[in-house]
Amino acid sequence: MFARIVAAMACGLLFGAGLVVSDMINPARVLAFLDIAGNWDPSLAFVMGGALIPSSIAYLIRNKRQAPVLDTSFHVPANGKPDRRLIGGAVLFGLGWGVVGLCPGPAIAALTTGRWEAALFAVAMLAGMGAYRFTLGRPMPDYSFK
């Protein structure tokens, strides 16, 4: 378990650095990308495109392996069908993302800047996760991150 936590931390280090290097940590940059009808900034297309290259390669390698390096089996959810929870959640998330320009990863990384706006958003985000956990999230199994 210790090795897995160290691996998670190492992956987090790369992830956090990537958010800063790409400037995805900056809400104005994100909103400029989402502003397709205005003064569109295509930067985030390069972030997503760049991220999909190693990620796709890893998922191709995964298909040839029985188990990951540090665990006995993969914990990737099976490809189920879309449902109302998926769509409803994506609509709510898109709404909040479009209002502020922070999604969960950058919201965590932005805490390192010491900005009170980022801290307030992160606290509210945790409260939203808690609100889900004790309402709609109560009866359903959390099949994404067991």
Next chain:
Amino acid sequence: MTDTNFLWPLSGGLLIGLAAGLYLLLNGRIAGISGLTASAVGLTHAGVSGLGVGFLGGILGGAALASALIRQPELSMTSSPLLLIAGGLIVGFGTRLGSGCTSGHGVCGMARLSPRSLIATATFMAVAALTVFVMRTVFVGGA
């Protein structure tokens, strides 16, 4: 925008994808930050997860290191407490209800061509773009 420098976003994206790919091959899991955040603070059915704590600690360390050594980020965002609280609440609730965010559905789900993730990503991108359009149109100069 006229800035044609795509090397920053591309290299940052490669780092994010490398993190997601390594997390899959080492730990066999999806690097979805909404789920990892919830698990780090015990807001999943599994209680507090060491993996979530480790990954989130890594994000904080990586962001701090990159800010100090590679590129100083300059954040520009709304200072309306109402928008920040409302936005944070629905991002937190929505990502848990929809089982993922930009990383889990976007970077990981699209890489493995998951139909659920493709639909989720298309949905939150479209809604976010529409939201930005409405915010820009209705609240001129705001947000």
